Amino acid sequence: MVRRLLANGAAQVRVLSRDELKQHEMRTEIGSDRLRFYLGDVRNRESVDRAMPGVDLVFHAAALKQVPSCEFFPMEAVLTNVMGSHNVIESAARNGVHSVVCLGTDKAAYPINAMGMTKALMEKTAQAFGRNNPESTTRVSTVRYGNVMCSRGSVIPLFISQLRNGRPMTVTDPEMTRFLMSLDDAVELVEYAFRSAHPGDLFIRKAPACTVGALATAVAELLDTEPEIDIVGTRHGEKLYETLATREELSRAQDRGQFFRVAVDARDLNYEQYFDEGDIFAGAADDYHSHNTERLGVAEVKSVLANLPEFRTLVRASERFEQR
Numbered sequence: 001m002v003r004r005l006l007a008n009g010a011a012q013v014r015v016l017s018r019d020e021l022k023q024h025e026m027r028t029e030i031g032s033d034r035l036r037f038y039l040g041d042v043r044n045r046e047s048v049d050r051a052m053p054g055v056d057l058v059f060h061a062a063a064l065k066q067v068p069s070c071e072f073f074p075m076e077a078v079l080t081n082v083m084g085s086h087n088v089i090e091s092a093a094r095n096g097v098h099s100v101v102c103l104g105t106d107k108a109a110y111p112i113n114a115m116g117m118t119k120a121l122m123e124k125t126a127q128a129f130g131r132n133n134p135e136s137t138t139r140v141s142t143v144r145y146g147n148v149m150c151s152r153g154s155v156i157p158l159f160i161s162q163l164r165n166g167r168p169m170t171v172t173d174p175e176m177t178r179f180l181m182s183l184d185d186a187v188e189l190v191e192y193a194f195r196s197a198h199p200g201d202l203f204i205r206k207a208p209a210c211t212v213g214a215l216a217t218a219v220a221e222l223l224d225t226e227p228e229i230d231i232v233g234t235r236h237g238e239k240l241y242e243t244l245a246t247r248e249e250l251s252r253a254q255d256r257g258q259f260f261r262v263a264v265d266a267r268d269l270n271y272e273q274y275f276d277e278g279d280i281f282a283g284a285a286d287d288y289h290s291h292n293t294e295r296l297g298v299a300e301v302k303s304v305l306a307n308l309p310e311f312r313t314l315v316r317a318s319e320r321f322e323q324r
Contacts, residue, residue, distance in 0.1 A: 001059055001061075001187055001190065002015065002026070002030065002035065003030070004187050004191075006030070006032055006034060006035065010034065011034065012034050012035075012036060013032075013034060013035050013036070014036045014037075014038060014051050014055065015035070015036070015037050015038065016038040016039075016040050016042075016047070016048065016051040016062075017037075017038075017039070017040075017062065018039065018040065018041045020039055023037045023039070038050060038051040041062075041084070042060075042062045042080065042084030042085070042087055042088055043079050043080060043083060043084050043087070044087075045087045045090075045091065048087050048088055048091045049091050049094075049095075052091045052092060052094075052095040052097065053095050054095075055092070055095065055097050056097065056098045056099075057097070057098060057099050057100075057101075057194055058088065058092050058097050058099070058100040058101070059101050059103070059190055060085060060088045060089075060100060060101065060102045060103060061103040062080065062084055062088075063080060063081050063084075063103070063119065063122075064076060064077045064080045064081060064115065064118075065105075065115065065153065066115070066153065067107070067113050067114075067115045067116075067235065067236065067237045067238060068235050068236045068237065070113065070114040070115035070118065070237070071113055071114050071115075071236040071237045072236075074114035074117075074118075077114050077115055077118040078118055078121075080118075081115075081118035081119055081121070081122050082118050082121045082122055082125065085102060085122040085125050085126070086125050088100070088102075089102075089125065089126060089129050089138075089140055092138055092140075093129070093133070093136055093138040093140075096137060096138070097138050098137070098138065098139065099138070099139045099140075099141070099193075099194050099197065100126075100138060100139070100140045100141070101141055101142070101143060101190050101193045101194055101197070102122060102123070102126045102140070102141070102142045102143070103142075103143060103190070104119055104122065104123055104142045104143055104144035104145075104202070105119050105144060105145075105146075106144060106145065106146045106179065106242040106243060106244045106290075107119060107239070107242065108120035108122075108123055108144060109144070109243040109244060109245065109246050109249075109287070110243055110246060110287075112237060112239060113236070113237025113238075113239075114237065115237070116237075122142070123142045123144070123202065126140045126141065126142045126200065127142070127200040127202070127264045127265075129199075129200075130198075130199030130200025130201075130264055131199075131200055131264055131265075131266060133199075134199070136199070139197055139198070139199050140199060140200065141193050141197035141198075141199070141200065141201040141202070141203065142193075142201070142202050142203070143189050143190055143193050143202070143203045143204075143205070144202060144203070144204050144205075144244060144245075145179070145181055145185075145186060145189060145204065145205045145207065145244065146178060146179025146180070146181055146207055146209075146242050146244060146290065147178050147179055147180065147181065147242075148181055148182070148183055148186050149180055149181065149182055149183070149304075149305070149308060149310065149311065150183070150308065150310035150311050150313075150314055151183065151310075155212070155215070156215070156219060156305075156311065156314070157314055158170075159215075159216055159219040159220070160219065160223070160314050160315060160318050161318070163219070163220060163223050163225050163318075164223075164318040168228040168229060168230040169216045169219070169220065169227065169228065169229050169230065170229075170230050170232050171212050171213060171216055171229050171230070171231055171232065172212065172231070172232055172233060172234050172235055172238060173212065173231070173233070173234055173240065174211060174212055174213025174216075174229065174231065175211055175212075175213065175240070176211065176212045176234075176238075176239075176240055176241070177209045177210065177211050177212070177240070177241045177242070177290040177291050177295070178209060178210070178212060178215070178241075178242060178290055179207040179208070179209045179242055179244065179290050179293070180207055180208055180209060180210060180215075180296065180301070180304060181205060181207045182308060182310075183310055185205060185207070186205070188205075189203060189205040189259070192259060196261070198263065198264075199264070200263070200264025200266075201261060201262070201263060201264065202249070202261075202262040202264075203259055203260070203261055203262075204244050204245050204253075204259060204260040204262065204288075205244075205258065205259055206244075206258055206259065206260070206288075206293070207244075207293065208293060208294040208295070208296050208300075209241075209242075209290035209291075209293050209294070209295060209296065210295065210296040210297070210300075210301050211295075213229065214296070214297060214298045214301055215301055216229055217229075217298050218298050218301035218302045218305060219305065221298070221302060222302055222305060222306060222311075222315070223315065223318075240291075241289050241290045241291040242289060242290045243287050243288070243289040243290075244288050244289065244290075245260055245262070245287060245288040246287050247286060247287050249262045250262075250287070250288060252265070260288070
C-alpha cells in the first residue's frame with residue numbers, strides 16, 4: 001500500500017505502528033523522503049492524534065488477526081480491533097480527514113471466533129459513525145475480503161518452508177475452502193473504496209476459492225516435490241468455509257462487477273413504523289462464501305500461483321524453484 005501511494009504521487013505517506021523493527025526495515029528498503037514513520041499504538045489515542053494532522057486519506061489495517069491467539073486472549077482483540085478502530089475514526093474526524101477505509105475480514109460475516117467478532121464490531125463502529133454523523137466531512141467506510149495469497153501469516157509461505165525442510169505440509173482439513181486473492185487485488189479494493197465510498201459503505205471483493213488440500217498439492221507440484229500432507233485437525237475457532245457476504249447484506253447490495261457495495265442500514269431508532277407497517281425481507285437465496293464461489297482445481301491454482309510475483313519471490317528465496 002505504501003509503495004502504491006508513493007508511486008501514485010502522494011505528497012507524504014505516514015506509517016503508524018508499534019513495530020519498530022518493521023518500520024526500520026521499510027525505512028531502509030524504500031528510502032523515500034516522502035515516507036514518515038510514527039511509533040505508537042491505535043489503543044493509545046494520543047499516539048494516533050500525533051500522526052493525524054494534515055492527513056487526507058487513512059487506511060486502517062492495525063489489528064490482531066490470528067484466530068487462535070484471539071480465542072485465548074479475546075480482550076486483547078477487543079482493545080486493538082474495536083477500541084483501536086474507534087480511536088482512529090474519532091481522531092480522523094477531529095482532524096478533518098477526507099476518507100477513512102477500515103480493513104475488514106471475511107471472518108466478520110457470521111463470526112464464530114473472537115477475531116471475527118471483534119472485526120465485525122469494527123465494521124459496526126465504522127458504520128455507526130457514518131449513520132450518526134451525517135454532516136461530517138470525514139467519510140468512513142470498510143472493505144472485506146478473504147485470504148491474501150503469500151501475505152505475512154498466510155499458509156503458502158508455511159507450505160514452502162515445510163517442503164524446503166523436507167517436512168510434510170500440515171493441513172487442518174483438506175476439504176476446507178478458502179478465498180484466493182492477490183495483494184494487487186486487495187490494494188485495488190482499498191483504492192476503489194477511497195474513490196467510491198459513501199459514509200458507512202462496506203465493499204466486498206469477489207474472488208475464486210479452492211480447497212486447502214488443492215492449494216497444498218499445487219504448491220508441492222510447483223516445487224517439483226511429491227505432496228505429503230499431515231492432517232492436524234481444525235484449530236480453535238476455524239470455519240470449514242469463509243463467508244464474504246451474508247444473504248441479508250446481499251439483499252441490499254449493489255453488484256458492481258468485481259465488487260459488491262453494501263450500503264449502511266440508515267434506519268433510525270424509531271422502530272414503530274416498521275412494526276406497524278411490516279418489513280418484507282426479500283433476501284438473496286444464499287450467502288456468498290468460499291463453498292459456492294468459483295472453485296479452482298489443482299491445475300488452476302498452480303497457474304494462479306505461478307503468475308503471482310509474491311509466490312515467485314518466496315520460491316526463489318527457498319532455492320527450490322525451477323522457472324517454468
